[in-house]
Amino acid sequence: MSELKRKLAGWDTIIIALTVVVLVIASLGVPNFGTSRNFTFLVLDLMPILLVALPMTFIIVTGEIDLSVASTLGLASSIMGWLWNQGLSIESIIPICIIAGAVLGALNGFLVTGLGLPSLAVTIGTLALYRGLALVVLGDGAVADFPFNYTGWVTGTIGGGSIPNVLILIVALAVIFGVVLHATPFGRSLYAIGANAEAAHFSGIRVARTKFWLYVVSGAVAGLVGVLWTLRYSSARADNGAGLELAVVAAVLLGGVSIFGGKGSLPGVLAGVVLLAALQNALRLQDVSGQALNIVTGALLVLSVLLPNIATSIRSTWQRRRLRRAATV
């Protein structure tokens, strides 16, 4: 177990170090990367992935997955556009969208914990279902006339400086999720569930209830991101955020979270998100084509899964050799 922890800590450190290195190299070597305006663009680009990755980390740590997040985002965006057209005030639409996301998450949670269905199958199903509902709610049009004081806030910076407004929100949520995961008994119980759900259950952890609420939170955050997305692009659309779920899962895995559960840390995930976004941003500034961006991202992911495994196998081979040597002496 401690062996595992050490290896894991190792990967987290590697990914955080790699992120810092990429940021430094890009700031020095890529023209226009280190400017304050580009910092704003970078934060706005990584905002949706980072926010959705927070509850996703919790869910993957418990050994489950939620692939319906991007569709929940799209449905929240559609609901937002539809309600706006009905003449509701934006102040009441925003909480409704977050609650709608929570309800959609609760449905996932119920299907996974209440009926005991595999989360992969359930959330692939609701991925299609929620995206379909989004199209029903809003059709294939777009709603765009949101008030400027809201859209401008999302894309704006504090006092017109270089710190984007949404960074406050991102930092606040990241700190809350980080503290809960790494400094509370609840957070520890998630690792226990991911390592062995049955053992966790017998040691008094309410596995089903815990997972259920993780899905509710995941849905609520996806709803919130649907609102932010809509305001950032001042466009409510049924296809908003399409494909985001894979970017989120990719960033979480790159951050060192095991897809089998029980392992991973939030700082690693944050580094994973920042690393992918910074690489994309820097390569784009260097006029690297979209296909090449995909290749780089894909290669990084494969490596992130491969390297820790190679390290483990090398280590175990060494150990066996040492044992054999000790036996022959």
Add this chain to the structure above:
Amino acid sequence: MLRTHRRLLSASAASLLVLGIAACGGTTKDSASDSGPAAAQSGAADPNAKLKEGLKIAFLPKQLNNPYTDVEVGGGKVAAGELKGEYKLVGPNDASASSQVSYINTLIQQQQDVIGIAANDPNAVCPSLNQARQAGIKIVAFDSDASKDCRDVFINQATTQGIGESLVKMASELAGGEGEIAILSATPNATNQNAWIEVMKTELAKPENSKLKLVKTAYGNDDDQKSFQEAQGLLQSYPNLKVIVSPTTVGIAAASRYVSSSNYKGKVAITGLGLPNQMREYVKDGTVKKFALWNPADIGYLAAYAGAALASGQITGKEGEKFTAGKLGPYTVGAAGEIVLGPPTEFTAENIDQFNF
């Protein structure tokens, strides 16, 4: 398990409650003032200003690797070469509403002079386009317009009026000025199709077209097989039909395929809006004498020149301003910053081999 049920119930109850409360106060659609500050228009236009050299002109189409788009921006590249500017092509792999925004942001950072954009969503690109304009970049929309208050000019490939007139003109020429004609459209609710058909009806009502008779408008739903069957049906129901006009690339290709393989070949003319690559064989085998479409290369070419005229101060995007777009000649900015490319290009056996899209 039951608990989960109860939770679901209470959650939905809570949301209903919020819906109830929602009716009170706040910023609503009706009370919200319209969009935020538009970028400042730069001063007065000086039509005699010299075209600047070395301009950085970037094209951002809806998505990359689309044959039609490639021809469009190819025209932009030619123009950038003539202008001694730097041409650049960037774009997303998917045509989603938001994917263009990161690219616009990158172009702002690179301090381009002109961005030519075909917007995937007229509003999603708006905030970043206005940031670009505040940074002094000129925005030329082409192909599909961005919202009016976040671009300088829009290159309109054709006006509804121009397309409708051109379709009737070709039909009249092919019918020899009299006889029965039919329309093969896409879907009954296709906005652009219906607008063109309206113009055609107005044109057909004019005295000079009094001998032309529109007998039917059929709908092939932009589906190859359905269009094929509809063309067949038209010819069976109206044996004296002289021309089928199909203002959709799917319809004109399907109708041409049917006629070229039937004994109507040479008796019935097919015309409309088509893609040269799809129509080449039917033009070569004599089924189709002429059809039309705007030339996508000219759209990109005009966009680049309009951008250069903006960046050089010859125009600012106000109605009535004039500039010259290289080999395409003089243009005038119309209402709402629209620049109309001109009448569609007619394709015939003589010129079809000059086009590859």
